Amino acid sequence: MRNNHLGTAPGSKFERWGPLLTIAGALLLWEGCSRTDLITSTFFPAPSTIFAVIMGLLLDGQIATHAGVTLARVLAGFTLGGGAGLILGLAMGASPRLHAQIDPLVALVHPTPKIAALPLILVIFGIGEAPKLVLAALGAFFPILISTVAGVQQIPPTYFEVARSYGAGPLNLFRRVVWPGSLPFLFTGARLAINVALVLTIAAELVVGQSGLGQRTWFAWQTMRIPEVYAWLAVTSVAGATLSFLLGGLAKICMPWEHIRAVKRR
Amino acid sequence: MRFECQELCKSFDSSHSEISALDRVSFAADDHEFVSIVGPSGCGKTTLLKLIAGLIEPTAGRVQMSNGALRGRPRSAFVFQDHGLFPWMTVLDNVAFGLEMQGVAQGERLERARAFVERVGLGQFADHYPHQLSTGMQQRVGIVRAFVTEPPLLLMDEPFGALDPQTRRVLQGELLRLWGEHRNLVVFVTHDIDEAVRLSDRVLVMTGRPGSICDTIDIPLERPRDLASREPAEVSEIKWRIWKQLEREVRASLAIAR
Ligand SMILES: Nc1ncnc2c1ncn2[C@@H]1O[C@H](COP(=O)(O)OP(=O)(O)OP(=O)(O)O)[C@@H](O)[C@H]1O
Ligand SMILES: [Mg+2]
Numbered sequence: 092m093r094n095n096h097l098g099t100a101p102g103s104k105f106e107r108w109g110p111l112l113t114i115a116g117a118l119l120l121w122e123g124c125s126r127t128d129l130i131t132s133t134f135f136p137a138p139s140t141i142f143a144v145i146m147g148l149l150l151d152g153q154i155a156t157h158a159g160v161t162l163a164r165v166l167a168g169f170t171l172g173g174g175a176g177l178i179l180g181l182a183m184g185a186s187p188r189l190h191a192q193i194d195p196l197v198a199l200v201h202p203t204p205k206i207a208a209l210p211l212i213l214v215i216f217g218i219g220e221a222p223k224l225v226l227a228a229l230g231a232f233f234p235i236l237i238s239t240v241a242g243v244q245q246i247p248p249t250y251f252e253v254a255r256s257y258g259a260g261p262l263n264l265f266r267r268v269v270w271p272g273s274l275p276f277l278f279t280g281a282r283l284a285i286n287v288a289l290v291l292t293i294a295a296e297l298v299v300g301q302s303g304l305g306q307r308t309w310f311a312w313q314t315m316r317i318p319e320v321y322a323w324l325a326v327t328s329v330a331g332a333t334l335s336f337l338l339g340g341l342a343k344i345c346m347p348w349e350h351i352r353a354v355k356r357r
Numbered sequence: 358m359r360f361e362c363q364e365l366c367k368s369f370d371s372s373h374s375e376i377s378a379l380d381r382v383s384f385a386a387d388d389h390e391f392v393s394i395v396g397p398s399g400c401g402k403t404t405l406l407k408l409i410a411g412l413i414e415p416t417a418g419r420v421q422m423s424n425g426a427l428r429g430r431p432r433s434a435f436v437f438q439d440h441g442l443f444p445w446m447t448v449l450d451n452v453a454f455g456l457e458m459q460g461v462a463q464g465e466r467l468e469r470a471r472a473f474v475e476r477v478g479l480g481q482f483a484d485h486y487p488h489q490l491s492t493g494m495q496q497r498v499g500i501v502r503a504f505v506t507e508p509p510l511l512l513m514d515e516p517f518g519a520l521d522p523q524t525r526r527v528l529q530g531e532l533l534r535l536w537g538e539h540r541n542l543v544v545f546v547t548h549d550i551d552e553a554v555r556l557s558d559r560v561l562v563m564t565g566r567p568g569s570i571c572d573t574i575d576i577p578l579e580r581p582r583d584l585a586s587r588e589p590a591e592v593s594e595i596k597w598r599i600w601k602q603l604e605r606e607v608r609a610s611l612a613i614a615r
Binding site: 249250252253254255256257258259263267268271272274346347348351 | 407410412432433434435437439441443444445446454455457458459486488489506
């Protein structure tokens with residue numbers, strides 16, 4: 092059984108509630124400092140103030156509208172870019188020749204911060220939905236591509252031999268070996284990718300457009316409504332956490348063997 | 358079903374040089390025969406099995422298969438040295454894999470797989486994943502995965518390699534029992550002389566790398582065999598003979614002078 096340095100066993104009360112206590116403590120400290128103007132409440136409004144603003148935005152439907160818009164953009168970009176990365180990644184994983192052909196290009200392009208391409212993308216794709224989609228897709232493409240290639244390549248050759256020895260053809264090799272064998276890597280890539288897609292979508296919204304969490308945050312700042320800036324930030328981080336959480340749930344469903352292994356490791 | 362290896366050679370290209378793993382291996386094996394292969398580590402036993410299975414191609418020579426009236430390559434099943442169970446499939450799905458590849462319908466293949474899983478005492482673990490089993494249990498799954506396809510040719514690469522002597526003994530018994538029912542042609546690689554002699558009709562001894570066959574010994578034991586019975590004196594004689602050959606080859610391959 093794993094023990095941390097405090098010697099508390101996993102699943103103990105402390106381990107379960109500890110993190111919440113930390114968060115609650117930090118919020119309380121912030122509240123106190125802000126109320127007493129120990130920190131400037133104009134720039135650091137009290138959590139209770141921010142919470143009130145969030146409730147207001149929630150009740151008049153703004154959060155649902157703009158979170159919906161942003162999440163739709165993120166998912167569209169993720170699907171488009173991730174799908175392309177997945178297909179190319181599987182092909183590159185399967186074919187060493189294709190890998191040798193394309194990998195240098197990937198190594199060159201991937202490290203460039205995609206956000207730097209935004210002006211260029213705006214010139215090419217105008218200022219509608221297209222540039223946001225392209226930017227998010229571009230961001231999702233590389234993490235998925237790279238993790239898919241790694242996922243396919245790390246499958247021990249024995250599994251291919253086993254499958255071939257029982258007469259598996261290309262389709263069955265893919266279905267029964269390549270796909271499940273690379274799935275854990277794929278999900279790791281997907282979690283990175285969806286986060287990058289979210290960051291880039293928000294960034295694009297800050298600059299162009301009339302809707303979305305990024306645009307709302309920017310607008311609140313422009314009109315100097317600082318508590319609202321915090322409110323939208325909080326909503327954005329909840330949106331990101333939700334996406335990550337959903338992917339984690341999906342991973343559990345798709346890879347029951349990994350899930351069981353993770354539980355066993357605890 | 359019978360097959361014949363004719364002057365099989367296999368070399369591998371490594372970054373520096375060419376490594377010759379097998380050098381002109383010739384032998385034949387007949388229907389219903391249980392043949393064991395012993396030899397020093399690295400002499401090409403696994404390579405030989407893979408050549409017979411058609412998983413890799415020989416550099417020279419060939420494997421001649423004859424399968425009665427059937428055309429094409431006869432089906433063979435391979436039990437891998439490290440069992441090779443798919444970590445993403447349950448025990449039952451792993452065992453049913455061969456049947457799945459043959460296109461047997463899901464209901465039927467699971468039923469047949471379950472019967473075999475139960476035969477080796479793993480019924481309770483049918484829905485577990487391989488990493489939830491002990492090494493010995495995994496080996497058993499690896500073996501029944503091959504048996505369930507009822508292959509005319511069964512190739513086993515040190516299937517009991519990682520086991521303690523007691524478990525090993527029990528599983529040898531289980532293997533003989535299973536084989537007694539199916540009587541397929543088995544080629545069985547092992548490091549264990551005792552195991553080779555107790556299980557097989559014939560033992561082939563290989564030289565160190567590049568491997569070739571330096572001796573063939575018929576085992577004059579009755580079938581069905583009882584592993585628990587005391588062995589006749591002639592068997593000790595045979596074991597001694599194999600041991601002397603092997604010792605020479607192992608010493609040579611480790612470059613240790615006597
Ligand atoms: N895919 C490969 N590429 C390069 N060399 C290989 C490959 N497979 C095997 N060899 C070489 O061929 C030789 C024989 O290997 P093999 O695995 O057949 O030995 P083995 O008799 O099964 O050994 P062990 O008893 O340890 O399992 C070894 O020297 C090994 O280095
Ligand atoms: Mg071997």
